[in-house]
Amino acid sequence: MRLVRLLANLGYGTRKEVALAIRNGWVTDRAGRPLTADARTPHEDILFDDEPLDPAPGMVLLLNKPVGYTCSTKDRGRLVYDLLPDRFRLRKPVLSTVGRLDRDTSGALLFTDDGVLLHRIIAPKSEVPKVYEAELDRPLKGDEAAQFASGTLMLDGEDKPLKPAELEVLGERRARLTLHEGRYHQVRRMFAATGNHVTALARIRIGALTLDGLAEGTWRLLDERDVAKIFAPPSGNVPPPAT
Incomplete structure (x- = not known):
């Protein structure tokens, strides 16, 4: 070329x-x-x-997304692309987010210009585990873990039950949740189905890939070993979100 x-x-x-x-x-x-x-x-x-030079096509990066940023190139207000070098928006192939985090959710967000890799990560059959930590408006009742693990929980407006998810109680109003699918506002809607409300939410892990001390609002390039971690199951203790 x-x-x-x-x-x-x-x-x-x-x-x-x-x-x-x-x-x-x-x-x-x-x-x-x-x-x-x-x-x-x-x-x-x-x-x-x-x-x-920046990496050739096939680039993958991890951003520790702050609250208040939108996963878009066109919406008004603060965008996740504002946290990256301006030239990254002009790359061909396009650098895209791998899935989304809503404006009020922080934490691990992947970007890539590799379309094959992107679809491999988000494909339902891949079941890449994603780990979230949630702060709740009201105390946990105690039966949430069983509901989320049942594989029968239905979200409002949907006709297909959720895949089983794992809940770890971290405190009276704090929990860690591991999902194996990615539906719209899934964590918030799951807790809403139990009569609770999420007041703060952070994604702290994708597969076995963690933020690993990455400061909020900053990013790093991933190498092949990092990418392999995306498809590895979480194991061991999960560190708290970087601050």
């Missing part, structure tokens, strides 16, 4: 803007030699303004 097209696809600018950057000598190899628009230098050997 020609250098101009590569850089434009990575979001560094339009082809015209990228061509100008190349002419100005801002794009070099690791030895500092300016590259030409037709250069076919290996991706890992290219520097833009003395910095290594």
